[in-house]
Amino acid sequence: MRILVSGGGVAGLCAGIDLVAGGHDVTLVERSDHLRINGSPIDIRGESIDVAAKMGVLDPIRAHRIGMSERIEFVDASDRVVAVLQPDEVNDTADDVEIPREDLVTILRAALPTTTPLIFGESISALHDDGAGVDVRFSSGASDRFDLVVGADGMHSATRRLVFGPEHRFLRPLGFYTAISALSASARKDGRNSMFNSPGLMAGITGYQDKALAVFLFRSPWIDYDYRDLDAQKMLLTDAFAGQRKWRIDELLEAAIADPELYFDSVSQIDMDTWHRGRVVLVGDSAYCASPLSGRGTSLALTGAWYLTEALGDHPDDVDRAFAQYERLQRPHVLRAQATAAPGGDLLAPATRDAIDARNEHLRTASR
Numbered sequence: 001m002r003i004l005v006s007g008g009g010v011a012g013l014c015a016g017i018d019l020v021a022g023g024h025d026v027t028l029v030e031r032s033d034h035l036r037i038n039g040s041p042i043d044i045r046g047e048s049i050d051v052a053a054k055m056g057v058l059d060p061i062r063a064h065r066i067g068m069s070e071r072i073e074f075v076d077a078s079d080r081v082v083a084v085l086q087p088d089e090v091n092d093t094a095d096d097v098e099i100p101r102e103d104l105v106t107i108l109r110a111a112l113p114t115t116t117p118l119i120f121g122e123s124i125s126a127l128h129d130d131g132a133g134v135d136v137r138f139s140s141g142a143s144d145r146f147d148l149v150v151g152a153d154g155m156h157s158a159t160r161r162l163v164f165g166p167e168h169r170f171l172r173p174l175g176f177y178t179a180i181s182a183l184s185a186s187a188r189k190d191g192r193n194s195m196f197n198s199p200g201l202m203a204g205i206t207g208y209q210d211k212a213l214a215v216f217l218f219r220s221p222w223i224d225y226d227y228r229d230l231d232a233q234k235m236l237l238t239d240a241f242a243g244q245r246k247w248r249i250d251e252l253l254e255a256a257i258a259d260p261e262l263y264f265d266s267v268s269q270i271d272m273d274t275w276h277r278g279r280v281v282l283v284g285d286s287a288y289c290a291s292p293l294s295g296r297g298t299s300l301a302l303t304g305a306w307y308l309t310e311a312l313g314d315h316p317d318d319v320d321r322a323f324a325q326y327e328r329l330q331r332p333h334v335l336r337a338q339a340t341a342a343p344g345g346d347l348l349a350p351a352t353r354d355a356i357d358a359r360n361e362h363l364r365t366a367s368r
């Protein structure tokens with residue numbers, strides 16, 4: 001089949017690799033003019049490790065394994081450690097692989113056959129599914145026809161909006177916003193991962209190899225802003241930490257404001273009763289974002305693309321049955337991943353001073 005994949009993130013690249021291996025003729029379009037490789041390291045967990053092995057990418061993934069979340073220290077304003085988060089509080093099993101997002105995206109890009117078009121600076125602007133195929137008009141003005149369209153364009157998916165309706169119908173905010181920015185390597189002292197809390201706020205420094213990152217998490221009711229407007233994102237981050245001068249918050253905010261690739265978004269989940277309509281199907285965050293607090297978004301992208309491809313192979317002449325099989329196999333992973341996100345916010349950014357003290361006491365007891 002001729003298949004269009006919208007989005008060149010983890011889900012889109014996995015869909016491309018798997019669908020090509022399944023014998024399909026695939027084209028990928030990515031809205032950005034480059035692969036978006038920034039972000040903090042992500043985890044490959046559980047069943048997605050087997051999927052990575054079947055895709056032939058597990059060895060390079062393991063070769064780039066890091067141990068950033070092995071020890072997270074919560075510190076006070078004087079940088080004294082007040083509690084430590086041990087790896088067994090965040091990992092499923094010792095087999096989990098933590099890898100820089102940039103390395104994973106680069107490995108997946110390398111695994112995509114060079115004959116598969118990956119078109120940058122392009123996105124879908126309109127779709128018409130007539131039952132036998134999908135006519136697509138692109139933002140560049142080009143148009144084409146495909147047998148299937150796979151939306152892998154992230155939490156703010158344009159494919160979902162065009163086919164299923166506006167974002168607010170599916171997006172469930174968890175009450176937090178997060179930001180991640182690059183930091184000069186020298187900012188990270190002795191390889192420590194340090195987090196500082198004020199009620200409802202967390203600012204921290206993490207890193208791996210010679211990289212350092214500033215990370216932020218703050219509680220907030222829903223904010224209406226243009227999620228593509230970087231200046232607005234920087235303003236919201238600065239506003240959230242206004243008046244906070246303790247620890248190294250000034251220094252971290254300065255780095256975030258200077259970063260042209262700052263990652264900023266609401267911490268939200270996507271909830272949909274179904275991930276397919278006609279000849280259009282969604283994978284990854286566009287269909288079932290679990291949020292960064294779950295630590296499982298990348299694993300879901302790997303399993304989702306795999307089940308989708310397997311299902312199309314099992315039912316080559318019946319896309320409805322294929323999509324139903326994909327949803328049946330993938331949904332239990334999604335439910336589990338989404339359920340794990342809620343406690344993460346309370347752990348990382350407790351709402352009150354008492355809750356911060358209680359979290360610290362809990363971690364100190366657990367580590368004895």
Ligand SMILES: Cc1cc2nc3c(=O)[nH]c(=O)nc-3n(C[C@H](O)[C@H](O)[C@H](O)COP(=O)(O)OP(=O)(O)OC[C@H]3O[C@@H](n4cnc5c(N)ncnc54)[C@H](O)[C@@H]3O)c2cc1C
Pocket residue numbers: 006007008009010011012029030031032036037038039040041042101122123124152153154155156157158159180263283284285286291292293295297298301
């Ligand atoms: C820059 C970036 C940094 C991230 N950092 C973290 C992190 O630190 N921690 C974490 O847990 N998760 C992070 N994530 C999310 C994480 O990558 C996903 O949860 C997970 O890997 C599933 O990926 P996905 O491909 O479904 O979505 P995404 O990773 O969001 O990828 C979607 C891709 O689609 C592209 N796209 C968007 N709209 C369109 C469009 N209209 N047409 C074509 N392409 C489009 C985007 O540019 C992006 O490349 C980050 C995502 C991005 C894009």
